Amino acid sequence: MSVPSGARTRLDPEARREQLLGLGVELLSTRDLDELSIDLLAEKAGISRGLLYHYFGNKQEFHEAVVRRAAADLIAVTAPVDDPDLGTRLLVSLDRYLAFVEHNHRGYVSLVRAANGSNSVMREIYEEARGALTDRIFDTAGTDGLATFGVVDTPAVRMMVRAWAVMVEDVVVRWVADPVGVGRDDLLATLAAMLAHAAQSAPPSA
Amino acid sequence: MSVPSGARTRLDPEARREQLLGLGVELLSTRDLDELSIDLLAEKAGISRGLLYHYFGNKQEFHEAVVRRAAADLIAVTAPVDDPDLGTRLLVSLDRYLAFVEHNHRGYVSLVRAANGSNSVMREIYEEARGALTDRIFDTAGTDGLATFGVVDTPAVRMMVRAWAVMVEDVVVRWVADPVGVGRDDLLATLAAMLAHAAQSAPPSA
Numbered sequence: 001m002s003v004p005s006g007a008r009t010r011l012d013p014e015a016r017r018e019q020l021l022g023l024g025v026e027l028l029s030t031r032d033l034d035e036l037s038i039d040l041l042a043e044k045a046g047i048s049r050g051l052l053y054h055y056f057g058n059k060q061e062f063h064e065a066v067v068r069r070a071a072a073d074l075i076a077v078t079a080p081v082d083d084p085d086l087g088t089r090l091l092v093s094l095d096r097y098l099a100f101v102e103h104n105h106r107g108y109v110s111l112v113r114a115a116n117g118s119n120s121v122m123r124e125i126y127e128e129a130r131g132a133l134t135d136r137i138f139d140t141a142g143t144d145g146l147a148t149f150g151v152v153d154t155p156a157v158r159m160m161v162r163a164w165a166v167m168v169e170d171v172v173v174r175w176v177a178d179p180v181g182v183g184r185d186d187l188l189a190t191l192a193a194m195l196a197h198a199a200q201s202a203p204p205s206a
Numbered sequence: 207m208s209v210p211s212g213a214r215t216r217l218d219p220e221a222r223r224e225q226l227l228g229l230g231v232e233l234l235s236t237r238d239l240d241e242l243s244i245d246l247l248a249e250k251a252g253i254s255r256g257l258l259y260h261y262f263g264n265k266q267e268f269h270e271a272v273v274r275r276a277a278a279d280l281i282a283v284t285a286p287v288d289d290p291d292l293g294t295r296l297l298v299s300l301d302r303y304l305a306f307v308e309h310n311h312r313g314y315v316s317l318v319r320a321a322n323g324s325n326s327v328m329r330e331i332y333e334e335a336r337g338a339l340t341d342r343i344f345d346t347a348g349t350d351g352l353a354t355f356g357v358v359d360t361p362a363v364r365m366m367v368r369a370w371a372v373m374v375e376d377v378v379v380r381w382v383a384d385p386v387g388v389g390r391d392d393l394l395a396t397l398a399a400m401l402a403h404a405a406q407s408a409p410p411s412a
Contacts, residue, residue, distance in 0.1 A: 117323025155386035159377060160396075167373040171365060180361035181411035190366075190409040197403055203396040205387035 017055050020045055024066040025073060028107030033114050038062055063114070064121055070111055071129035074100055078133070080140045086148070089140060090195065094168070094188050101172050109173055134162050137195075149196050156205040164198040223261050226251055230272040231279060234313030239320050244268055269320070270327055276317055277335035280306055284339070286346045292354070295346060296401065300374070300394050307378050315379055340368050343401075355402050362411040370404040 011019065023045055028036055038059055042049045056062035077100050078093045101108050115126030138146070138153055138161075146153060168191050175187055217225065229251055234242055244265055248255045262268035283306050284299045307314050321332030344352070344359055344367075357363060374397050381393055 113323055113329075117319055123319075156388050159380060159386055159388070162380070163373040163377045166376040167369040170372040171369045174365060174368070180365055182362050182365070182409045183412070186409035190407055193407060194404070197407070198400070201396055201399060201403070203388045203392035206389070 013055075018069075020052070020055060021065055021069040024062070025070050025104075025107070028066060028070065028110065029104040030106055031110070032106065033063055033067075033110040036063065036066065064125065067111055067114060067122055068125050070104075070107070071125055075129060075132055075136075080136070086141055086145050087192065090137075090192050091188055094191055097168070098172055098176075098184070098188065101176055105173075105176050112169065112173065130162070130165060134158065134165050137161060146199075149200060151196075151199045151202075154202065154205050157199050157202040160198045160202040161195065164195050167194070167198075219261075224275075226258070226261060227271055227275040230268070231276050231310075231313070234272060234276065234316065235310040236312055237316070238312065239269055239273075239316040242269070242272065270331065273317055273320060273328055274331050276310075276313070277331055281335060281338055281342075286342070292347055292351050293398065296343075296398050297394060300397055303374075304378055304382075304390070304394065307382055311379075311382050318375065318379065336368070336371060340364065340371050343367060352405075355406060357402075357405045357408075360408065360411050363405050363408040366404045366408040367401065370401050373400070373404075 020041065024036065024041055027040060027044060038049055038052050038056070041062075042052050045052075052062070056065055074097070078097045080089045081092045083089050083092070111126070114122045116123070138158070141149075143153065151157060171187070171191065175182060179187075226247065230242065230247055233246060233250060244255055244258050244262070247268075248258050251258075258268070262271055280303070284303045286295045287298045289295050289298070317332070320328045322329070344364070347355075349359070352359060377393070377397065381388060385393075
């Protein structure tokens with residue numbers, strides 16, 4: 001009986017904080033952000049509210065930390081796999097993104113709402129994550145990879161790829177709530193094909 | 207001197223309320239929604255705060271009414287023109303949408319944030335407007351119009367057209383803030399072409 005407790009107390013504060021954030025993200029998968037209180041986390045983690053306030057300051061900072069962690073999780077989980085084929089790498093990342101939203105639907109919708117809402121800190125966190133996700137597409141493809149699609153990296157192309165990502169977000173959240181008869185693989189194939197098209201149809205930039 | 211005052215008092219309450227909402231939307235064009243207070247509207251309209259509270263109840267209801275009115279304005283201003291060519295009708299509507307965002311950038315961004323945020327009434331108002339805008343595309347094109355693009359009206363096609371509209375919203379708001387060297391006409395042509403492509407690449411639905 002003393003082993004788990006001993007293991008827990010051996011964690012340094014940073015690791016303990018990360019563990020609590022992981023629990024926060026997990027709790028968020030079936031809840032709105034508004035319903036994720038310090039009280040709930042304290043109860044689920046079996047520690048005092050006082051200690052949680054010590055780690056997170058206040059509810060707003062706690063929510064920001066959870067959103068930051070969820071964004072980091074999303075970036076990590078969709079990281080490109082080691083496959084020589086660009087199309088395969090894209091499909092695998094899209095598949096993992098879709099799985100992430102499927103498993104965290106309510107929390108993800110709540111995150112996206114918080115991220116698009118009026119709170120500027122939340123917006124910034126998510127905007128940064130979206131930026132990282134689209135920048136990674138260019139890093140992963142590389143100049144040669146883009147060239148196979150007849151695409152050159154310009155600000156206009158980045159703008160269109162960013163817009164594609166926003167579109168994917170909308171389609172995926174909507175599809176998880178109501179698939180309207182569309183199969184999972186067909187959805188992924190469509191979204192992947194639209195990326196190339198969005199990049200290819202970018203307007204010329206002076 | 208008595209004429210404008212006389213003209214004003216002759217307005218029935220409904221017309222007066224509409225006039226005040228019009229002023230609210232106008233004030234919003236250069237302000238965030240948060241900055242649009244009953245006090246400011248009272249000052250600009252030259253009437254008492256008490257009378258405004260009589261019309262709008264409270265700040266939240268006032269904001270909802272302004273957002274509702276802005277959404278109605280957006281739907282009205284982008285209404286399809288009377289041109290036999292589908293492509294022309296689409297380009298004119300897109301052009302007017304872009305002009306609307308150009309002239310109301312700050313207020314529009316604030317509206318979109320409120321609409322995507324956590325307030326469910328705001329979300330519903332804007333979601334309805336988005337739904338009306340995309341439904342109108344199908345009504346305007348008609349079955350024959352869709353057929354010229356090889357498109358049949360299915361839930362999956364509606365999902366993709368809805369996603370296209372979200373993409374347009376993102377691109378336009380971004381482009382107005384920073385055109386990244388892209389010309390206005392090129393942007394409009396790209397967005398128009400992407401609608402057909404989005405509809406055509408809808409996944410099959412069972």
